[in-house]
Amino acid sequence: MLQPRLSVLGFRSPLFNANLFPVARVQYYSTSIKSFQVAIDGPAASGKSTTARAVASRLGFTYIDSGAMYRGLTLKAMAWNLDPTKDAQTITNMASQTNFAFRTPQLPVDQLDNARTAITHVYLDGVDVTDEIRLPMITRAVAPIAALPSVREVLCSKQRAIAEGKEGQPPPEEASADSEYAMFLQEKIELEKALFTATSEGDFAQVQSLKDQIKELGDLCAELAPKDVSPESQVPSGVVMDGRDIGTNVLKQAHLKIFFEADPLVRAKRRLEELQRKQSKGDLPDLETVLKEIEARDLSDRTREVGPLLKADDAVVVDSSNMSLEDQIQTTEDLVRRKMKETGFA
Ligand SMILES: Nc1ncnc2c1ncn2[C@@H]1O[C@H](COP(=O)(O)OP(=O)(O)O)[C@@H](O)[C@H]1O
Numbered sequence: 001m002l003q004p005r006l007s008v009l010g011f012r013s014p015l016f017n018a019n020l021f022p023v024a025r026v027q028y029y030s031t032s033i034k035s036f037q038v039a040i041d042g043p044a045a046s047g048k049s050t051t052a053r054a055v056a057s058r059l060g061f062t063y064i065d066s067g068a069m070y071r072g073l074t075l076k077a078m079a080w081n082l083d084p085t086k087d088a089q090t091i092t093n094m095a096s097q098t099n100f101a102f103r104t105p106q107l108p109v110d111q112l113d114n115a116r117t118a119i120t121h122v123y124l125d126g127v128d129v130t131d132e133i134r135l136p137m138i139t140r141a142v143a144p145i146a147a148l149p150s151v152r153e154v155l156c157s158k159q160r161a162i163a164e165g166k167e168g169q170p171p172p173e174e175a176s177a178d179s180e181y182a183m184f185l186q187e188k189i190e191l192e193k194a195l196f197t198a199t200s201e202g203d204f205a206q207v208q209s210l211k212d213q214i215k216e217l218g219d220l221c222a223e224l225a226p227k228d229v230s231p232e233s234q235v236p237s238g239v240v241m242d243g244r245d246i247g248t249n250v251l252k253q254a255h256l257k258i259f260f261e262a263d264p265l266v267r268a269k270r271r272l273e274e275l276q277r278k279q280s281k282g283d284l285p286d287l288e289t290v291l292k293e294i295e296a297r298d299l300s301d302r303t304r305e306v307g308p309l310l311k312a313d314d315a316v317v318v319d320s321s322n323m324s325l326e327d328q329i330q331t332t333e334d335l336v337r338r339k340m341k342e343t344g345f346a
């Protein structure tokens with residue numbers, strides 16, 4: 001059973017937009033505009049997200065972090081005290097009903113420091129969960145949820161929709177809190193927070209009552225959500241998506257596929273350095289623990305039946321064990337630019 005320890009999860013300021021409840025949206029898609037697609041896969045801490053984000057930023061492409069979606073769903077499942085061995089269907093329904101969105105701030109693209117420290121904001125139903133989804137308890141719990149075939153089906157289809165610009169628009173930076181819709185949404189988020197606390201305290205009467213209220217408010221918000229979007233402008237000129245099964249499954253037709261490799265010990269050292277950078281105080285694991293966790297997650301990711309971590313036959317392998325981050329980014333950017341020329345995109 002997943003243990004929630006939910007008191008540490010604090011939702012931050014809610015932001016609002018038209019895309020929080022996709023059921024209420026009117027959508028018009030253009031099929032004539034096609035993006036250049038780059039699929040990046042590889043094991044944990046091989047440099048996928050840092051490189052993918054930097055390259056996307058240099059090329060003006062959209063970056064999609066598929067792992068953040070599995071992490072986000074894990075966060076939500078833990079908040080509702082769900083167990084992947086027993087509650088697969090509920091977790092799958094939760095995945096379908098969740099709106100996932102990203103925002104990567106545009107930073108000067110030539111500075112390596114920016115590449116190292118840049119973050120992509122991740123929104124679950126309009127709520128910024130960027131920090132919460134990186135908590136070690138989420139990292140430890142994500143693999144069994146990501147192994148559920150029905151969950152993968154839902155999230156992979158959402159990932160394709162985001163790549164095509166049909167979903168995943170982030171909430172506006174300036175939230176407009178004056179509409180009735182925004183007011184109800186704010187209330188719903190407050191109740192979600194109360195639900196986290198009630199679940200962690202085992203107050204089951206309160207949990208049930210909160211769930212009922214959240215459901216009612218959710219229905220109301222879905223009705224009131226602004227329905228007009230202009231999807232034509234949402235189709236990105238290019239996308240870089242990273243994960244485990246992007247080249248083999250999600251974006252099988254990607255124009256370029258890259259598979260990052262790196263020695264497990266090198267990856268563990270990088271992850272530990274990252275933890276040290278982010279977390280100046282508190283309990284830091286030792287190198288051996290980080291290495292063990294990385295190896296366990298790699299094994300689970302490589303051996304699951306659906307969507308395993310696998311190099312696509314047509315993927316270019318980049319082993320970054322002895323590469324600086326700068327070299328890894330430059331090598332990837334060069335591969336993308338070359339392929340864009342070959343395929344008539346540049
Ligand atoms: N080639 C590299 N050299 C040194 N550090 C790297 C390199 N690639 C990535 N890193 C660092 O390693 C850590 C893990 O990289 P990340 O992009 O999060 O990996 P992934 O997305 O594959 O899990 C980050 O702190 C990143 O800055």
Ligand SMILES: Nc1ccn([C@@H]2O[C@H](COP(=O)(O)OP(=O)(O)O)[C@@H](O)[C@H]2O)c(=O)n1
Nearest residue numbers: 044045066067068070142143146243244245
């Ligand atoms: N396309 C993907 C991406 C991530 N995942 C799962 O989500 C977990 C977290 O992905 P991540 O990319 O955030 O992980 P890190 O490599 O950054 O540690 C992975 O260990 C996989 O179990 C997946 O199954 N398929």
